[in-house]
Amino acid sequence: MSHVVTQACCGDASCVFACPVNAIHPTPDEADFGLAEMLYVDPVSCVDCGACVSACPVGAIVPDTKLQEAQLPFVEVNALFHGAGREHPAQAPVTPILAKDPSRGGLRVAIVGSGPAALYAADELLKRPGVDVTVVDRLPTPYGLVRAGVAPDHQHTKAIDELFRQVEDQPGFAYALNVEVGADVTHDELLEHHHAVVYATGASQDRVLGLSGEQLPGSATATDFVAWYNGHPDHAGDDVDLSSERAVIVGNGNVALDVARILATHPTRLVSTDIADHALAALRESAVREVVLLGRRGAAEAAFTLPELIGLLGRDDIDIAVEGADLTRPVEDVMIGQKLSALRAAVARPAREGNRRIVFRFATSPVELLGDDRVTGVRVCRNELVTDDGIVRPVPTDDVMTIETGLVLRSIGYRGVPVAGVPFDEETGTIPHAGGRVNGSAGTYVVGWIKRGPTGFIGTNKTCAQETVEHLIADFNAGLLADPSRDGFAAFVRSRVPDHVDVRGWRAIDRAERLDGARQGRPRRKLTRVGDLLGAAASGPEERRRWRDLARRRGVRPAVVHRVEASSSRVD
Template sequence: MTYVVTQSCCADASCVIACPVTCIHPTPGEPGFATAEMLYVDAGSCVGCGACATACPVEAIKPDSTLTPEEQPFLAINAEYYECFPHQPRPPLAIVPKQRRLARQGPFRVAVVGAGPAGLYTADDLLTHPEISVDVYDRLPTPYGLVRAGVAPDHQHTKAVEKLFRQIEEQPGFRYFLGVEVGRDVSLAELEEHYDAVVYTVGASADRALAIPGEDLVGSLSATDLVGWYNGHPDKQDLLIDLDTERAVVVGNGNVALDVARILTADPVALETTDIAALPWAALSRSSVREVVVLGRRGPAEAAFTVPELVGLAGLAEAGVIDVAVHAGPGGDLDAIDGDDLRTRLLKDLAARPRTPGRRTVVLRFLTAPLRLVGDDRVTGIEVTGTRLDRDAEGRTVAVPTGQSEVITTGLVLRAVGYRGLPVADLPYDDTTGVVPHDRGRVRPGLYVAGWVKRGPTGFIGSNKGCAQETVARILDDLDSGATTGRGTDDEAIVALVSQRSPHVLGLEGWRAIDAEERRRGERRGRPRAKLVEVDEMLRVAHAGRRPEPTRRGARRPAGDQVGTTSPPRRGYPSVTRLRRGLTRRG
């Protein structure tokens, strides 16, 4: 028996640390780890012990004997990686760099603005230093950012990364200030008066426009809004989503586009067992949408979606849930699917499958670009043109219009051509890139960025880990050099300031109360959770519990107490977070 990785990587690397024969690659320190779509188990050296499956915080690793038919392609995906990268000879252990120690004793306080993956990974890395305590701010009463409001509801395995976030929240020195909007309730200048460093991890909240005529018509909206709507984001529950159309068109072919297409064509009975918001589920259960066309300007080889997402879509087709058609251009020419990589082979297989009349269908249409949206007061169609691939002056592959156009009838057009960061109050902003200018995360001593606000909307959930580590290294440099120094404000002063500005501020206990209530309501309906979607109701639930106000998790060890011994657990395998914490205590 061998074990198989079945989804994108969360970059926790627990599986690598746990594996006694180092058969999972790439490992931290190897080329490609930071940008890998997923990790891979070498069937030739796997001993079937299950250590990796036990350690994985998102339950992405399974024995080959338990793979569902939809997951079977991951056997070939894992094996093919080692055909290209044999990883010989294998080192006996993954390389874990020596834990850095601060030269100055502290204590130090750091504010992290944004409680999504980038913010929590940043807090995690900072808290490996006993001299540092961290306060995490977010404008919503609930943390986790796009993990809660962006990951598709039928991808509960991806949302299992919340288990890792819960471990981070439980660390000594961690504290939440939820329901506090920095820039409105408290200013950056006020945070800088109370903290040694402030890190913004607020992401990229806007979607990119198509910049074509008719984009402002009713029936044209961003996929970002639709995702927030069905995921229960409080800001998106008042959207009017008209699903009284047989065809929807999604412009863009990244993972978000596939998510949207999959949800719009999903079986409502299957969706009902997820954490999809209640009213959007009711609307989707009455939807008239039978076909979703996903448009890509370029060809199959340049598609932005990842292989795991395509495998998931192919699995639904294999199971007979939906049909998936592939058109390599306006004429449906399949000769353009001419590569021999795994993505192209999957697309060829999908293109060759017969269609079942009446079954909901996702059409992956390449070499097609939008020209304008058609309609008077609302969308009735989208005019598109065929494209061909060419090289620009810098050697990049670009899509060039062929001049052949047609109108696709539709009542719903969703743009999914990427996110874009908006200016953040009191921070510099590069309008060209949509990010905050920085030097490896440092805006200036005392002010830092991580996540999408730093690097742009690229990568996966796990990509934020390496990004956060780079930023934390700059923070530590500045703390050691004295370039940033605290104002000596105590915790009581911080709590007093925030509580005065935001009387309904929540701490970890408040979030735990919301989480418990959502899970309780979900359990009654056979669902993982039933989300609260109104801020007022979240606050009522939180304050009905005990101690919703912010409190720190335990006490930080005195700065000089850096040496000790932590024995490894006798059962199970530690996450890399816990392992790293053990290394910290070894001095």
């Protein structure tokens, strides 16, 4: 028997270093680590010790005898990755941690952004004694895309927030939430109070199609749609019209698959998740029965990952159709071959009565969005696929048709946005840097998507943060970071933003959402308005007692209850 990595894989490599026989690859020191869609257990090398299970922060590793039916394809996926054999040492090499020079005194660092990249960076910094970290974010809640980007039917992925809570519990950690850098505080003011500032602001701006009709009502971004159903305060009031029987998504990456899956899911399957109330109510009334995903190139070049595709195809309540692709053409890459094989198997299944359907339409590009007052359709053209030097390129043809729809969502990539006082590369949409050190800006560093562009997965930010933090510590030890000219950052923030949210406030929000969710058998019921979030942040011991009592009566996550109570006592 061996263990199997499944679609919940976050790729942070915790399992790699827990494995005593180096059976999980790629490892962070291997060239394909940053490109891999997930990590894979070698069934031959695995000794079934289970160390990886405990190390995995999202519960993605399962003994092959305990796999659910939808997870069975991952047995072959894990084996195929290791089929060609890999040269590697007996144990995955662990990069030593560069110690902070204690003779230089304490180190204070501000991190702007509170998503996975920020919290992995905070964790790396706090491994060194004598370091204080303040995580600053304009929203009253942390965790970035883990809270507002991961689909509500992927609760296993959201489990990584348990790891983030452990980071928050470390001495020297602080939050300054509901504080916007560039408005409430400036970059220079952060540097006045800290030795260094690390930017982890992500890639929050969607790329545009540049087509006629793109600004019509009924045309939006997949990112905004995801934020809407996840209860992001910026989008809680969005008016999403689901009255059309067909929705069209331009793009076919993992975000596009998430959106398509949520649109095609019967609302009863979402009732037990943390989906926002307003989104659940709208989906109950939705007329959407078909979702079309447009991809410029073929199925072999599709942007979605094999794990996400397998997860979708494992659903028995959603039918799959494929248009405009040759699913039988030979490919050298075994994982791409698995994608084509999985699509062939899905297409061969008979349609099931009452099921909604997702259509993968390949070799197709949008030409124009149609409509006067709002979107009524999208005109598309068929592409001819031409291979130049091994790269498949779509060439538009005159074969044009119209797809009737009232909802078009684009999901064609993302880019970062500039921060006042910090260099920015408009072409790449990132902050220019060398190994995480921001070019021409002493004491300023960068991690995550704003550093490397929108690539990788949640856990990829761990190795990204390690590189940046190592350079930050080296600069501090070398005396290259100026000592802060001002103390008392918490008091300074309070003077600027009296209703900012600290660790205690965030834990109060967390308790309130979990308490409300537990009453309905849900992991949490999200607060989606800033005023409501700030109100919950100000709640006191009475709310904690209610959460504790309900949790004990219903057996709701006792380990979390204990940790929340302990941390609440610490910060009260």
